[in-house]
Amino acid sequence: MFSVVKGRELTRSKRRKAAARPDDRPLLKVAPDEASSSSLASSSLASWAPWFALLAAARPVSAEDLWWHAARGREVLTSMTVSPARRLLLDQTTNETDWLGGVPLYLLFEAAGFVGVFAGKLLLAAALLGLLLKLTPRRTCLLVLLPAAALTVASPALLPGGRGIGLLCLAGLLAWRETTWKRRWQRSLVLAGLTCLWANGGPLFILAPVVVLLSFDDRSEIGIRELAITLLAGSITPRGFSGWGDSLRLAAPWLFEQSATLNDTSFAPLEISEPLSWLFAGFSAIGLLLLFGASRQRPGALAWMTATAAGLANAWLAPLAAIWLCGEALAAMPSKANVEPSDEPSEETRRETGAERGARGRVSAIVDWGVGGLAAVLLLAGGLGAIGSPHGWGMGVAAELEPRLLEQSIADSPRGAAWTWDAAATGAAAWCGLKPLDSPDRALVAGRLRGLRLAVDDLRYERRNRYLRSDGTWGGWWLWTRRAEQPLLWIVVSSRDVASLRALESTGFRPTSIDSPIIAHASSYEPQMAPAIVRLLPIRNAVAHEDWTYTPPYHGGLFYDLPHFMRWDAEQRLRQGRVFWGMKLPTAALRAITTAEVRFQPLRRDCYLDLASREKRVLGKPAIWTEAVLNMLTHGQPSLDPEDATTQAIRDAARVYIADGPKAALPLLMSATKPADRYAAAQLQLELGGAVAARDTLRTLVEAAPDDPHAVRARDALRLLP
């Protein structure tokens, strides 16, 4: 496709510069001996690049919009439509530009299932790597590490569809820019083809004219003509010229929406607390370092600024910005030709002393090693962050996007309108045949995101009924969901959205699964949904109030997917515990986290706060044991008042409980005889899965001390036990 300058040939810009300013010299000249020693030049080193890139890309597909694109691709092929979102969503009213974005993904899935999707991701990473490496002929440590680091940052969008197509087209555009073309029409044709593909396949094609615009140079072959071609080619979509506005909304949502609307969505600005922001900031710093030592000052600086700003202001765009930064950095690297002595050195060069040349070489070496080191740190940080994380190394599709349990949970229920608000839930719902009201990207494009965001806020604050807001608009989520003029049968939520799970417990929508990564809640107002709801009731009761212990499911895993391979299941336990807590099953949540790991303690505190709330409603204050555990978790000591009613057994047991877990603490309480101690022992027995044992302990307590306040608590607890 491209006739790329390779090896020792001069780059286009180098030739151009040489023709325009024969006496000019490269901005950074390196003495040949210094250059070779500083740049780690070696073809064997460069041959490691694919392996590093593979390592960076070898994580399960974690793009939230995976199933959304797959559903759109299926719709395009099965219904032969150019506006799949319109058919999939109840709210969608206009065509979308990127109607083809899901087709490759769907074809891959149809051909080889999850393996096909993962293979598509690897192929995409390989193609990206190939295009990026074409941007520079130099073989240095940067060449090995920089694209790999870029792939790490771009990982959330590495998908053979949607933004993934955008990644590929962006890298292709950068390679196009750095390529010398024999014929002008070839140049134009490739540019038009790339832009058209991007516009019809990926949502952020507004970046294409921006890249072209920032490549303008008064001596350049890129100018108004190329910009016009880009604008025209990008308009060949089902949305026509309006597509540019859609893409701008997606690329710079902060121009159109308040930050409060964007918070908690994929389009929020990068926050310091997110690991991705640190990776992105590090990557941006690499770009800056390279630009300072660049062989040419042209568009690089502006492009760096634009990419950095766009990525920082919109997390959804950060992966593309990373690839863009990588491309600009590689293109700005001093080329091998630059560091070689020219045949006819300039007067200035001839005057340059050996010491000055050596100094320049040292600067180059510092830049190389500095940038290489930073890229290595990024890779390492990305890799370490991946260990044990939901997006850790492995194959296939990330567990949190797994749609099969969702399919099972709704299998024998009617499909119909479903309210969703994040890309993962929307995609899974559409893939499983439900009819989502809206999707976040289409809502943003159509200006509906604020309404969606406010409705979600109303749900989380449990504001179901209509109420007047301070801005004169009407709030209340119930009527908002009913505007579709068909009964809302489902509310589908990602299991990590614990706040919404918890709020849904107070509504008429009941969960149909306790362990699906995407949980469908069925409407109890619709009689036909009853079987799906009723099926789960005994399961909910069993995990919280019967003899039961939690065993995390084994996902398999490979030797390099160490946490799964070694069955380090803390992350899985925590995830399930949070879901149970979200479903207002604090005892079940405690059963999922039975060890004393530090990462479990915040969830443990939340569970004990729930237990304390219930106890407080019965007798006006929490049980002594509950208070002791909460004191340990908050203040590091079981009792704030040495004179209070906390027994010595409870003081000791609470300390052991926090340090070593419930199993170690239970014997300390079993040997004690006071009602408070017995009540605490029963609580621990329940946590450890022994409902019958806990019941017996509580009955003994009620019989032994019927007038004690703990007997009242025991009778309250017994009402729930078998």
Place this chain on the structure above:
Amino acid sequence: MPFASSRNRLFRALRWIAAMLVVGISVWVSHQPSRLPRPITEGPTAIADRNQSVARCAACHQEIVERMKAAPHLNTLTPATAPQLAGRFAGTFSDSERQREFRFFDGAEQLHVTTDGVEQPVTLHWVFGSGSHAQTPVSVQADARGQWRILQHAVSWYPDHGLDWTLGATDFGGEISGGLEANGQTDVEPLGLERHGDWVAPAETLACFRCHSAQLDPQRLAEPGGVQPGLGCIRCHVNAETHAAEQEGQVVDGLPPMLGWEVSAREHVDRCGECHRRADQTPTDEITPQANHIVRFASVGLVQSKCFTGSQRRSQLRMDCLTCHDPHQRASRSAAFYSAQCQQCHQRDDVAACPQQPDSQDCIGCHMQKRETQPHLSFTDHWIR
């Protein structure tokens, strides 16, 4: 050339400055803090004292404010410290059939209540209802997570009967053990504080206060200073502070304008329906002429009426809640008053007159009868038929 060289350097510098500006502006704009709108009752301002708040309006609207003082809207929530409550509640209520007894007493200028099986007396914080139909005392308690819940007491005061069981009280402890009842455990024994009444979930608790107060701080529901009880001016005239400040000659730049009431008849009824219930959030299968319970929700019935739907089709006619009711004063008890309102339309040539008694002075006696929805509680049916 030195000139060209310095010009290039200048361009380069300008380019960097421009680029830095791009980064700065985009990051600044995208990180601008903003707030989602909140319920009007949970304003960001401190909770104003009701008397002060109303007095500020009285400076210009004294006549309305005077009428308002006796209106049920302003008195729909009362702190349990109010002296007039002692006369209604102090005493004992016992039910021999259920073998339950509740003893109310005024201690330290606050109502308290005791019952068998609970050692400590329970402090009552608020009394809901103006007393036109009933008054129900509640306690509020923050749970361990800091969320407030109402303990809706099992005994209420009725104008005609004095103390009696609260309508709808489950006697099963409400939120805690109500679920057990739903699971088929009908012999659930109320324990501890559950013996006093029903616990209400945090969201419902806030919903109760939203319709019985003008402004509230969701973190301070037990304190009189955390709630401005009753529907004072600012409850319906949202952002009235801006209007008041304007009149007082203060600078109001940046303040939201006062919410106007120049709205359609349906929007008008829906605004009242925020508390009196909106028809569009009542399940359609519940809205039938036979359904007795929706009689309680005037705004639901009104929009089903032929009078209302007919007026919607004619631009020169309008019917909303204000046609018959002034929310600033107690509703009239005069049948003739309401008949006069009916005649405003039904004496027109283009509106059908009553075929039975076109000149009657008691239209509502036939067309809007009072119906008993629950023992002790009767409401006028606003589904005009």
